[in-house]
């Protein structure tokens with residue numbers, strides 16, 4: 001009785017750990033957005049070349065996918081004016097931002113065509129490569145999957161670069177930029 005009673009108590013939905021979470025309906029867009037925002041992420045800027053010149057966009061939906069072949073993904077909102085350019089792009093470059101690059105992240109969240117304030121070069125496949133980032137993955141289009149109000153864009157990395165050392169990344173959590181604080 002003593003042991004099984006303790007086990008039942010440990011898995012009960014009334015356990016203290018569950019008390020601070022309030023259920024919400026997943027069709028409540030604002031509540032869902034807020035809950036998604038509890039997942040802290042790194043921050044990327046994704047660039048491509050268009051007929052109107054270089055285009056950039058800040059994105060935190062980036063994820064690594066596969067080592068062989070080397071694949072990554074991110075998702076672009078259908079409502080974004082930049083969606084079609086990225087969904088149709090054959091070449092693009094995903095940059096992992098350093099903690100010092102919040103201005104770059106804010107700039108390419110606001111608009112995509114002005115590269116004048118930043119150092120960049122034309123990458124090996126033609127997509128712009130921004131200077132000062134922690135890593136850059138030059139990708140060719142591998143797949144684009146429709147997914148609700150976003151497109152999941154999967155890229156195969158053809159060329160890559162990363163900084164030496166342990167430079168800290170720019171992080172995004174609950175709508176705020178920040179940086180990593182190691183525990184212990």
Ligand SMILES: Cc1cc2nc3c(=O)[nH]c(=O)nc-3n(C[C@H](O)[C@H](O)[C@H](O)COP(=O)(O)O)c2cc1C
Nearest residue numbers: 057058059060061075076077080081082108109172
């Ligand atoms: C930290 C951060 C992360 C973002 N991540 C994404 C993302 O993964 N996908 C996306 O479609 N938009 C994302 N956005 C929004 C775009 O950067 C940009 O603000 C939006 O596309 C603006 O709309 P427009 O393209 O119509 O100008 C993010 C914005 C911020 C600030």
